Amino acid sequence: MSRCAGCFWWRLLLCLAALLAEGGGQESAAERLSPYFGTKSRYEIVNPYLLREPLSLGPPQPGFPLPPASCTPLQLSAVLRHGTRFPTRGQIKKLAQLHSLVGQRNGSCPASKALGGWAMWYREEMDGLLAERGRYDMSMLARRLVARFPGLLAPQRRFAFISSHKSRCVNSSLAFRDGLYRALYGRQQQEAPTLESNPAVLGDIKINDTLMRFFDLCEKFVRDVENNKGAMHELDDFKTGPEMKKVIERIADRLCLQADQLDADLVQVAFFTCSFELAIKNVSSPWCLLFSEQNALVLEYLNDLKQYWKRGYGYDINSRASCILFQDIMRNLDQAVAESKSSKPISSPAIFQFGHAETLQPLFALMGYFKDKEPLKANNYRKQMNRKFRSGRIVPYAANLVFVLYHCDQVQSPKEEYKVQILLNEKLLEFPWSKKTVISFPNLKNRYKDILQKCHFTDVCDLPQNTTAGV
Secondary structure (H helix, E strand, O other): OOHHHHHHHHHHHHHHHHHHHHOOHHHHHHHHHHHHOHHHOOHHHOOHHHHOOOOOOOOOOOOOOOOOOOEEEEEEEEEEEOOOEOOOHHHHHHHHHHHHHHHOOOOOOHHHHHHHOOOOOOOHHHOOOEOHHHHHHHHHHHHHHHHHOOOOOOOOOOOEEEEOOOHHHHHHHHHHHHHHHHHHHHHHOOOOOOOOOOOOOOOOEEEOHHHHOHHHHOHHHHHHHHOOHHHHHHHHHHHOOHHHHHHHHHHHHHOOOOHHHOOHHHHHHHHHHHHHHHHHHOOOOHHHHHOOHHHHHHHHHHHHHHHHHHOOOOOHHHHHOOHHHHHHHHHHHHHHHHHHHOOOOOOOOEEEEEEOHHHHHHHHHHHOOOOOOOOOOOOOOHHHOOOOOOHHHHOOOOOEEEEEEEEEOOOOOHHHOEEEEEEEOOEEOOOOOOOOOOEEHHHHHHHOHHHHHHOOHHHHHOOOOOOOOOO
């Protein structure tokens, strides 16, 4: 079939799609693509029932929580990604470039006409800021956690809040704290202190980039990965590889552009715009109509390659830099155990730490989660179709990793007195080495003794003088 003939059929198909969109078919375009949005995924992709009931706790989970007659939660230690955000300045600039390029068709192309009604409403000053939907994400999450752990998250208790300095994280922590307040005091407002008059009634919010942005402070990571262009060679190879080339050609054809007018970055920003519109506004953007599900699979892999090599298993330094965060979590659990053994009140019944996808991904790699038999590479896209490492299912907006420490009576040995479960995005998480979802605290520490005893941030991250770059 000639290019012209192909264009004719595509234009006819796009016109039909546009007509369907007016009757509500456009919404299905974004929903159809939403499983492949990677780190730009809305939280509901991992818990779809929340679209219908935002405060639902979902279906029962066998084994969670531990039987309340014998085990009582002592502490929650949670690491959370910020809520839904706006695109970064770089993404907005690329989108403006693409929008201008499409606009030059003057409506002569059906795709340009379909996009003609879409106004470029993103502004550079939005640069990664938390969207209103992101505040909603965090408030609802807080309220659900109160419902899951009413004994721990109770009135008159104070909690620890830690945040990255980034405003999207600080504002996420504020929205989360507000959600906690509403859940704890909403029915007794006359008797309760007001959050407005005393914003620290639940606990102050402290900035700690050492924990939440350890990657910025790890000199070896910055040198060998962040600032080393060669470190992302698998990603760069995929951008110019056969799968991505087909996607670029197809999108160029749909926009009636020459393929050399587009590149992987511009195509990806169009795809991300589809995801941002769904996450921020809950609408299906006309940009979504450009992509098939097969296109989306390729673009998901493109995003996952970046996450894998820059934040995941690609290089050891990615995960080892997060030792400092894992050790902090374990110290908090250790302190709660010590206080419990001494019959003292638990000083921090809940610790909430607000960071980024870049905070959580290295931590998962450090702990051994979502590791595939083969590394993700530019040349094994087909082999990785059923991979474990899918960033959208691990770290969507508002992703949360929660360590739950229990004190248990009626145990067979003292080692079983304190137990731990881990939740990812409000679902019970199996440990990487077994199908089990509960472990004694001493055994958990033993499993990770290398990280706890031998992984020192200064040794891992500090650069000796007069060194050269290299992974």
